[in-house]
Amino acid sequence: MYVEIFVKQFWWVFLLIALWTLPWKAVALWKAARRNERGWFVALLLINTMGLLEIFYIFVLTKQANTNNTTTHG
Numbered sequence: 001m002y003v004e005i006f007v008k009q010f011w012w013v014f015l016l017i018a019l020w021t022l023p024w025k026a027v028a029l030w031k032a033a034r035r036n037e038r039g040w041f042v043a044l045l046l047i048n049t050m051g052l053l054e055i056f057y058i059f060v061l062t063k064q065a066n067t068n069n070t071t072t073h074g
Helices: 002-009 010-034 039-047 052-073
Strands: none
Touching: 002 010, 002 039, 010 039, 039 052
8 A cells, every 4th residue: 555655656766767777777788798798697687776786887897807808918
């Protein structure tokens, strides 16, 4: 009963969360697929952290891997 009232009153919060999360999730999934990282792809697909895990993956892990690749390949 309380959940129904909450959802009816704050439906816009769920919409904002979805609009925030979907672009981050899409970019992170695309990067994981391009890098052939199946474990990260599945984790990013199944775990919903409202964009936090996706942002971490995009800006930290992919950047670290890119700097490691450039230092080893010249």
